[in-house]
Amino acid sequence: MKINLDSILIDPHPLLRAKAQPVTTPLSKVDQKVIMAMRKYVHDSKNEDLAEKEKLRPAVGLAAPQIGVSKQLIVVEIETIDEQGESSLIEYALANPKIIAHSPFYSALATGEGCLSVLEAKPGYVHRYLRVRIDAYDCINNQQIEIKASGYLAIVLQHEIDHLNGILFYDYIDQENPWLAKENTTIIE
Numbered sequence: 001m002k003i004n005l006d007s008i009l010i011d012p013h014p015l016l017r018a019k020a021q022p023v024t025t026p027l028s029k030v031d032q033k034v035i036m037a038m039r040k041y042v043h044d045s046k047n048e049d050l051a052e053k054e055k056l057r058p059a060v061g062l063a064a065p066q067i068g069v070s071k072q073l074i075v076v077e078i079e080t081i082d083e084q085g086e087s088s089l090i091e092y093a094l095a096n097p098k099i100i101a102h103s104p105f106y107s108a109l110a111t112g113e114g115c116l117s118v119l120e121a122k123p124g125y126v127h128r129y130l131r132v133r134i135d136a137y138d139c140i141n142n143q144q145i146e147i148k149a150s151g152y153l154a155i156v157l158q159h160e161i162d163h164l165n166g167i168l169f170y171d172y173i174d175q176e177n178p179w180l181a182k183e184n185t186t187i188i189e
């Protein structure tokens with residue numbers, strides 16, 4: 001299985017609005033192939049040469065419904081920089097992820113959000129929970145885990161989990177005042 005730009009469903013495809021089915025864990029052979037292909041896409045999409053050659057648009061995450069597989073599988077790969085300026089890669093490949101708790105506060109990306117499946121620019125703040133606790137099956141280490149995430153990582157995880165529930169980022173944008181931040185919102189540059 002190989003994913004490139006031609007495999008990505010584009011809004012308004014109805015599958016992007018469907019609820020994805022839970023998967024059995026540990027993953028079946030078929031589901032393992034799906035998640036491996038998703039990890040490869042997200043990883044390779046950040047490599048400029050590969051992205052051009054293989055027709056990949058850069059992504060920090062991907063959800064299975066975006067490639068036409070209506071199952072609860074997501075992948076996230078982001079680079080974070082700690083206080084010492086050291087960068088490290090955080091990668092998750094998750095099955096059946098669920099938000100089990102969240103902070104009462106919000107965060108939003110200063111530039112708004114984008115999505116591989118949404119070609120049109122949809123400017124405006126997308127309010128997310130600042131902190132989330134997620135229960136999921138970790139498909140890299142093959143175990144049930146609980147993830148505590150905040151800030152950018154929490155935003156990306158919430159964006160991908162939303163795909164499993166048929167929600168797209170622009171659903172959250174206030175049509176009247178797209179750049180009006182709610183109270184208790186941290187704007188992330």
Ligand SMILES: [Zn+2]
Pocket residue numbers: 114115116117159163
């Ligand atoms: Zn998306």
